[in-house]
Structures are given as structure tokens and as C-alpha cells.
Amino acid sequence: MRELFIETQEKEPEIKIPLPRVGITNLRTIAKINWKGRVYTFIPTFEITIDLPREKKGIHMSRLVESITDAMSEAIEEEVKKIHTSLEELALAVIQRLEEKHRHKRAEVWIRTTLILEKMTPASNKLSYEPYDVEVGVIKEGDKIKKTLKVKVIGNTACPHAMANNEGKTHIQRAIGELEVTTDFNEYVTLEDMIEVVESSFSSPTYTLLKTPDENSVVRRMYENPKFVEDVAREILIKAKKKFPGKIHVKVVSNESIHKHDVIAEAWA
Amino acid sequence: MRELFIETQEKEPEIKIPLPRVGITNLRTIAKINWKGRVYTFIPTFEITIDLPREKKGIHMSRLVESITDAMSEAIEEEVKKIHTSLEELALAVIQRLEEKHRHKRAEVWIRTTLILEKMTPASNKLSYEPYDVEVGVIKEGDKIKKTLKVKVIGNTACPHAMANNEGKTHIQRAIGELEVTTDFNEYVTLEDMIEVVESSFSSPTYTLLKTPDENSVVRRMYENPKFVEDVAREILIKAKKKFPGKIHVKVVSNESIHKHDVIAEAWA
């Protein structure tokens, strides 16, 4: 016999206002993706929210956790192989499980993680593993499903103004480029393509492994390709508009080597 | 005789797209405010941006720094006493100096800092200094000036659901409430009033100093006033709508004592 509990969440609240986003955040758990035919485990951070109607006091938080847990469980190994082929598919699978568990009009699942991609170094052609911060959000409202994909890429800028005034010498620094694309769920946008758009827009891409000839190649490329953060932002923006549908947000921040503060360029399209 | 430099910023860029936000960020410097008749020094973090038209390659970053430096300099001690009576007034003073230095259509100044307010403890009536994270943004576009004020307040939630199911026992935790108001610059909104709205919406306010009778008073108040994050968010929202003009954003995050993750409630009005 099941014990009966008071369901405070179902009561009428004193203040009857609907809330569009109620849920759990900063939840870290194990997840699996079938990426290009191989199953990878990783540990993303989740945020899951649903809307709360005006006449209910609260949502049942544990059902949101169960939607993730279920979608990750060993029992569904087969499902992982078939369906979780991207972070977006994983987020959608969590929303689908949530639909069986908790009534709502609107649901959002956000997954934040680090992606490691294989690159070849520019001169010695060695394999280098490159890390990228990525975030994917899937928002379902009624029958309409949208997605937001974000990437954060570490590159560099060589200042064209200092170069013009110092006979080719200039200040160089690490810069971080962010690109965000929001579109219908079914549109084809990949995190890898977005990373490529940002990484190719700096003075030079950066690499985890660089032997001396590779380092020389990166150094020369930076001097041949001096850029303000403004130039980097514009280049990301124009490439992203050509390549991706939907709304675009670009932000470039440069950790200036001659200042203690950063410089920023930001745009929307 | 002045040396002549190449002004790379003034050149035509290869990619001719206007950028709405270009400038400096994460700049920490000393600032002064005449708050209720006394001049206080503090060290905020600044972000200043202007728009970049399509036909210019870059902005002159150092002029943005000078706008802050000038507005802070010793020479203007008198100006501080008269004009910088709030963070918004300080931000506007920086924009006004920027107008003499760098042509633009749109300028934003954002100032992030910690505010310390004096409170009386609830039972022993001792003085307690309470810290609050605040941020103020002033956005000038043509003749139109808008402002955004943000406060972040540390409080707590005592769970009403666990209380109903455990004969008055429940889990309690630290919670963080954020309130953001965006309105015309001339509307009357103070950070102190916004802090009060958030702080009074938790199960109880928190205090830096609590002697045993004060601690007892806070503990009892939490049990008399159990709240979900949903309840806290709704209460902030309804109070803010009554008290402040403009657009409102509310976010409450609770650092659950029974979970390793957080719960969240968020709304806009």
C-alpha cells in the first residue's frame, strides 16, 4: 500500500502569477552520445525548466531529475545508439520523457559541456586535441520546437594599429570568440561547423600541441593577418549569416597583453 | 610638434557591417560617489561600449578609458559632490565625457560593484553591515537615455512541501534572488528599494551579525514563512510591479541543502 503524502505543489498559491521558467539548474550527471558511430560518456551540466500555471503553487522537481536519469540509464543503451547522436537529440529525448511525467506547456533543456575535436597541427601534421566550451538548449512550446547552439572558441588577435605604427611589431593576445545560433529544431546546424566559423576568424587558430615548426607557422600567420576584435566579430558574423539559418549572436573578447582589462565587440543578426 | 601616427581605426574595413557594441570590459578602477552627503571611494568594474559604423575599421579604445579616468580625477572633487549621487549618475557622467571624445550614436556604460547597507538585527537591535552585488547600466541612443538596475540578494527558503510531510520539520537553504529593472533614465528607482523588495520576499532576510536571540528570531521566522523558490519569485515580481516602472526580470536560485544541484524560478514582466 502506498503511503499518502501531501502534495503542496498542487495547492493554490497566494500570489496567482504564472511563471515561465521553473526547474533545476547546475545539475551535473553522466551522459552518453553516439557520435559518429561511437558511444562516448561525458559529464555535462543540465538546466531543465517548465512553465508553472497561475493556479499551482509549485512544480514537482524530482520528475525533472527523473527525465534525465531515465534518458541516461543503462536499460536504454540501444536508444542511445539510435537517437542520442548529438547534444540536441539528447536534450529532446529528455523533453520527451518529461512529457510523460509532468504536465506543462513549455519546456526547456540546456546542456553545457566541453567538446574535444581532433585537429592536425599546421606544419608537422601531428594530431592535436582541442577543447571547446559548448551549450545547447532545446525549447518546446506547444508543438513548436526551437534550439539554441552556442560555442566558445579560444583564438588570438594581433593588433593592426600597433603594427602600422611600429614597423611590423605589434601586441598579440589570447581572444575568446562566442557564436550563438537560434533556429527551428529541424534546421541543420552543427557545433563543429560553428566552431570552424569562429576559429577561422581570428588572426590564427590555436593548438594544444605545437612543435617548433608549427609554432613558427602560427606566429607567421598572426603577423600576416592582424585583426582588431572588431574585425574578428565582423568576420564571424558574415560567415555565420551565410552558413546558418535563424538568429545569430556574436561576441569577441580580447585579453589585451598591454592592458589589465579586456576589449569587446558584440553584434546580432 | 606632434608626431603623426597612422589611425588604422579610421580606415575602411574589409567587411562593412556596423557593430552595435564595441569597447572595453572588465576594467577595474577607483570611483567616488556622494551618497547621502558623504563621499565614498570604491572599486567597481566597468564596461563601456559604443557603436561602430559600417565604414570604420575600429573605435579608439583609449578615449573610452579616458572618459572614466577624467570622471574620476581629483580635479573634479566638486563635481563628485554635486553630481555623482548614485551609480546611474556616475555612469551618465562618463557618457557625457565620452560625447566630447568619440563620435557615436549609441553608448552604454555598465558599472558592477558591491553595496554595503546598514541593517539592525531583528532581536538585539545591533548594527549589521550587509553586502549586495549590484549593477547599473546606462544606455544612450540619440537623445533617449535608458537605465537598467540589477540587484542580487542572499536570503533563504524553508521548503513548505517537506514541512507539510514531516510534522513541521523541513529542509532550509541559502537562496539568491535577482531583480532587474529597465526604464527611462529619469524614472525614480533606487537600488536600496530594489534590495528591500527582494530581501523581504524570502522565508527570512539574512544578517552578517546574529547574536543568539537574533539567530532564534531568524530561525522562527523561517518556519513561520515556508516558501518554494516559486513563491519567492512571485512575491518579488508582484512587489516590483507595484513599486517600479518599466520592464522587470526576476530570478531566484536556491542552493538546495538536500541535493547537489540548485533549483530555479524565473519570470519577466
Added chain:
Amino acid sequence: MRELFIETQEKEPEIKIPLPRVGITNLRTIAKINWKGRVYTFIPTFEITIDLPREKKGIHMSRLVESITDAMSEAIEEEVKKIHTSLEELALAVIQRLEEKHRHKRAEVWIRTTLILEKMTPASNKLSYEPYDVEVGVIKEGDKIKKTLKVKVIGNTACPHAMANNEGKTHIQRAIGELEVTTDFNEYVTLEDMIEVVESSFSSPTYTLLKTPDENSVVRRMYENPKFVEDVAREILIKAKKKFPGKIHVKVVSNESIHKHDVIAEAWA
């Protein structure tokens, strides 16, 4: 024919002082562990350092990166299955590859990551995945190999002082317990056992998934088991001294629900 490069690192420095720790830090890459018979992928953060003798200007940083890259490469799938059965074994494998690449007297490899362990919820016996921050360091100096293991566990404290003064009511909050053990490499110490020591020392363990009967069980346990951070620190310390060899460091921080600051208790043994 191989191009000849200048090896600036091998030159004599102007200031001839040996440096005990020179290397790379904050390097994120993909790693693999054979944990209890299954190969898991994850993305840790690495720090690798070696000593620099007084007569050399610098170390060859890329060889440190290669030591990681080699230890992770696909080609060594078999090695992973046999050898990388823990983070410490992985760290040692990186040091062993480094020994073939770069002369040194002392080498350190530090690996930081998140561990997900399976727990059963206390009443409904459901599976819950729990995240823990862990760090492992292996230090080789001549023939001597030492290791440091660190775990960071999220739990809670229910204040016994407020409970005694408020007829059983009290303030409760999230608390974070850290345990660090430094010992010879060959001593048997597992991160799982260390996590268990910390997690069992709070007022109650915490769970990612809690259905109502589980939540009730956790709430009741907290009230039956009130603890200061001092009590938690002492309990971790006494259990760790019984269970683990070597040097022990304990730190407990409580995110007070009645204050805006935290409280701390710290000890060494």
C-alpha cells in the same frame, strides 16, 4: 632533411636559479579510464610540471603536451584497458612517457575532473547519479613516487545550537567537505572510499534524485543528526586517520542559510 631551429630553452639564463615547477596548466583534453572493467571517456583538466635546472633557460613545453597526447591516443586502446584503471595510474602513465621525452629530476602530473557515482535513494531505493569534484596528483622525485588524492563532497549541516534554543527548530544549509590524502604511490587509497568518509560525516548525505519518501528520510536524518562544521570536520578527520595512511587535510565550509557569509573548519593530521 630536418630544418634546424634555435633551441632557446637550452641556453644559459641570465639569472641562474633552479625552478622546481615549470610546465603547462589548465589543459583540457579527452582521457580514458578502464573503471571496473569498462572504458569511460571523460574530459579532465591537466597540470604537468618538471623542474628546471639552474643552467637552462627553459623547458620544452610541447614535450609535456605530447606525454598526455600519447597516453590518450587511439593506438594505445589496449594499454588503457590494462593500465589506466584509476586517475593515479593514468597520471603515472603520463609521467612514464615524459621520462622518455624530457630530462628532469622531478615531475608532477595533476588531473582534475568530476566523478559520477551510483547511489540508491534512502527510502524508495531508486538509482541516483551523484557528482563529486576530484583531483589526483602524482609526484615523482628520483625513484620516489608520491600521490595526493582530493575529493570535494556536497552535504549539509543542521545547527545544534539553534536546535537547542528553538525547541527542535534550527537552520539548515548546504555544506562542502574536502578531504586530501598524501601518501606513497603504492598505498591503497581510493577516491570512492574518501568520498564515503566525507559524505557520511554530514548531518545527512545529499541525493540528485529524491521522491517524497526519500526527501522525508533525508529531512528526518538531518534533525536527528545536528552538526556544526566543527563536528563534520572532526568526524571526517577521525575516520580518515583510521582508514588512510599518510598526511591528511580536512576542510569544511558551510553556506549558512541565516548569513550572507560562510563558516569554515579546517585541520591537518
Added chain:
Amino acid sequence: MRELFIETQEKEPEIKIPLPRVGITNLRTIAKINWKGRVYTFIPTFEITIDLPREKKGIHMSRLVESITDAMSEAIEEEVKKIHTSLEELALAVIQRLEEKHRHKRAEVWIRTTLILEKMTPASNKLSYEPYDVEVGVIKEGDKIKKTLKVKVIGNTACPHAMANNEGKTHIQRAIGELEVTTDFNEYVTLEDMIEVVESSFSSPTYTLLKTPDENSVVRRMYENPKFVEDVAREILIKAKKKFPGKIHVKVVSNESIHKHDVIAEAWA
């Protein structure tokens, strides 16, 4: 008549182990310093701990808060002008108030804040305000008082290896230098001198304000003065050993512009 409360802290604990560090941390409050004849307000973060003997269950946390609050109160304006002429003096004043309030054998006060110093730009001689993260700890054990001073300075490195292999071209990046000095309280060591030691050891100092001639001067200085993090660490170390008594710790981290990770050099003396 004073209400009587149960003092749980004074009870015997179950586990009788002394704890060397128990107290409050991450407490932000307003503080005042009489620096070179002028009273400045600022908002540091405090950590205060005392030792807990084996036979007591806990410490009285509120007395630690009162020690800070008292030392900051308006009533002692005169004391500030006379005594709080440095962060160390402020920390000692807090310890002295603590001695009247709570019995202990060992007390520590740590104060973390940002210091703004005035510098002149290298070519145009304009005033520039530079921010530095600093931390001061005062530890009193019996009659013996020691202090630890830490500074964190943002500078840069221009790589000598890439410069030698690329006809004077090289990669440049922001670097962060940390210096820590631990000595008897009465030894003369100032944060300003420590900052100067670190800042002068980079390829070039950095400035918040740089007009074009200043920027050119910094750029040229970086190319005339290429340095590995190893070189920066050695130079800080040798200067610090000449200038300061006591124990020294140096750490330099460079945010490489050609990599996504950082490089590090660390030493003790």
C-alpha cells in the same frame, strides 16, 4: 533581565580532537584605511579563524563578526586615522578586538581586496589608475605575530624562442605574476614594493590608459625584452630575495596566445 540561552558551543564534543582553524570566510564588509594621510573606504573580503580546543564543541562565530564590525564602526573614526594605515594594521586591530571577546591560542585574519595605484604612462606621461589583487594575512600564536602579504599583477611575456626562430616576430600574451612574502609582523614589507617587483619583471608593465605613443613604447619594450615565464619567475625571485625578509613564493602563469592552455613557472625561497 537577560534571557538564558543554551551555549551548545561550550559542551564537550563527541570526538575530542583540537581544530587549528575554525571561523568565518567570504565575509564582505566595508572597511577604512588611512592611506598616506587620506581615509579611503573599500569593500574587502574577510576570513577570520581561531583554534578550537579538544574539549569544546564549537566556537562563538558571532564574536568573530563583531571583531570586524567594531573595528569598522563610525565611533572609531579617530582610531582609523591613527592605526589603520595598512591592511596589516587593520587585520591586527581586528585580532586585538577578538582577544577581548573570545579566548583562543591562535588567531588568523585574512583580508582580500583590490588596490588601485596611480602610474604615469610611459610616453605621454598621463595618469593611469592600475588595479592589483592583494591579500594580507596576520597570524597570532601566543605572543608571536607573523604576516603574509600576497600580490597578483597582470603583465605580459614575449616568447624568446619564437623570436629567435622567426626573424624577430614572436607570440605575445597576457601573463599573471603572483608574489607572496611571509615574515614577522614587524618587518617592513609593503604591497606597493611587492607589486613593483613583479610588474618590473615582465616583458613590459601594462597600463589601463595608453595613447598611441604609449602603446608604441610598450610594444617596443616587449620586443626588446623577450621572456619565458621561467625568466619572469626567476627575476621576481631574485629581486624579492634581495628586497624582502622571510619566506617567498613566486608563481607566474601565462595565458598563451598560441595555445588554449596556460604555462606556469613556480618557485619558493
